[in-house]
Amino acid sequence: MSATTTLTEFEKVAPPTDGKTIAVQGGKLEVPDRPVIPYIAGDGTGPDIWKASQPVLDAAVRKAYGGRRGLAWFQVHAGESALELYPGSILPPDTLKAIRRYHVALKGPLTTPVGGGFRSLNVTLRQVLDLYACVRPVRWFQNVPSPVKDPGKVNMVVYRENTEDVYAGIEWPAGSPEAKKLAEILEREFKVKIPHPDSAIGIKPMSAFGSKRLIRKAIQYAIDRKRKSVTLMHKGNIQKYTEGAFRDWGYQLAKEEFADATISWDDVASKHGGKVPAGKVLIQDYIADVTFQHVLTRPQDFDVIATSNLNGDYVSDAIAAQVGGIGMAPGANISDFHAVFEATHGTAPKYANQDKVNPGSLTLSGVMMLDYMGWREAADMIEKAMEKTFSQKIVTYDLARLMEGAREVKTSEFATAVIDNL
Numbered sequence: 001m002s003a004t005t006t007l008t009e010f011e012k013v014a015p016p017t018d019g020k021t022i023a024v025q026g027g028k029l030e031v032p033d034r035p036v037i038p039y040i041a042g043d044g045t046g047p048d049i050w051k052a053s054q055p056v057l058d059a060a061v062r063k064a065y066g067g068r069r070g071l072a073w074f075q076v077h078a079g080e081s082a083l084e085l086y087p088g089s090i091l092p093p094d095t096l097k098a099i100r101r102y103h104v105a106l107k108g109p110l111t112t113p114v115g116g117g118f119r120s121l122n123v124t125l126r127q128v129l130d131l132y133a134c135v136r137p138v139r140w141f142q143n144v145p146s147p148v149k150d151p152g153k154v155n156m157v158v159y160r161e162n163t164e165d166v167y168a169g170i171e172w173p174a175g176s177p178e179a180k181k182l183a184e185i186l187e188r189e190f191k192v193k194i195p196h197p198d199s200a201i202g203i204k205p206m207s208a209f210g211s212k213r214l215i216r217k218a219i220q221y222a223i224d225r226k227r228k229s230v231t232l233m234h235k236g237n238i239q240k241y242t243e244g245a246f247r248d249w250g251y252q253l254a255k256e257e258f259a260d261a262t263i264s265w266d267d268v269a270s271k272h273g274g275k276v277p278a279g280k281v282l283i284q285d286y287i288a289d290v291t292f293q294h295v296l297t298r299p300q301d302f303d304v305i306a307t308s309n310l311n312g313d314y315v316s317d318a319i320a321a322q323v324g325g326i327g328m329a330p331g332a333n334i335s336d337f338h339a340v341f342e343a344t345h346g347t348a349p350k351y352a353n354q355d356k357v358n359p360g361s362l363t364l365s366g367v368m369m370l371d372y373m374g375w376r377e378a379a380d381m382i383e384k385a386m387e388k389t390f391s392q393k394i395v396t397y398d399l400a401r402l403m404e405g406a407r408e409v410k411t412s413e414f415a416t417a418v419i420d421n422l
């Protein structure tokens, strides 16, 4: 059911009165023609890239749907910019309430003030909203400078588990009473000796529940988008019961829940002469270290990658480096229904308010958002317009310094060029 928004439920912000709520009905998102989209412009260069990305998204939606659809933006606050309106609070309840209520949000980068009580605002957002899948699509746009010979072969989507693994933050410093006590318990109860008494100790929890819900999302995405494979990336040869189990749970899930639509590499080899049958998504697995080699040397063999938290953190940046780097990499953190789309780089504070940096990461995160909402026509239109803009060699400073014959433009001018190319 799409409800009209109310003004009273927020303390210091008011949603636009002409928008409707994205609702969840029968396990699916119901997107009205004018959804309310909470956004956080962000700190540092966040407002610069927000001011450039919003008009691109609006123009594409207007053009793709002849004015029938539109986005009702609702500004909410987090990070340094929240402190003015909400003294002492860098993640005010209004902001969490808005994302919970409207389901889909877009955010710029945030500074985490040192000593503010949170290790990272982004980690906190993920934990509070249980955004368990970090999704990072990585593709190359023609003409974007790249350190590899054939970046056109890179077209991957990384699904990284977002809540478990060493990121659970269960660790104690060397010499602390907790580390000493844990070492004693391990020796006494489990006959395991920590080799050096001055060891710090960390714990790596990985569950069947957490791994399977992430892998389920990755496989479903591969099926919906007719992608050719899902690679389970793990370090199971060494960490057998955590990383190894991730792989086993993945194959098990594919068999139990997606038997008709998927096929394992073993079955391809033993029953189909090494050729994946048409219409099936291949489920394969690779050990993490060799994955890092292969995504460089034969990127065409990788499509959707499902992996644990730390592996995913490393590999998504490594792949993004092949296609233009940090100013261009979009991302999203997603739960079953809530999704926060975000620029993956930081606030780059030295360039703040200079109208200088590349807005690509935030604009492309908006493209992911439109795609997630089922507004693919508008999403495709922006990707094509950006590609055309790069082919005209109209780029911001970061790409201009790597591109011969580039016309270096400001953040806002890049956005105008993309709109002209829509």
Ligand code: NAP
Pocket: 045, 049, 108, 109, 110, 111, 112, 122, 326, 327, 342, 343, 344, 345, 346, 347, 348, 349, 357, 358, 359, 361, 398
């Ligand atoms: P950063 O802000 O990502 O900036 C590092 C460098 O990356 C910049 O100096 C610039 O390189 C390049 N860069 C970043 N954004 C760019 C863009 N839009 N266009 C072109 N180049 C871009 O990393 P940081 O300096 O380590 O972190 C600054 C703050 O951001 C910290 O407070 C950190 O906590 C925060 N942070 C937030 C997020 C998030 O909200 N998701 C993520 C990471 C960090 P050049 O100088 O070489 O041009």
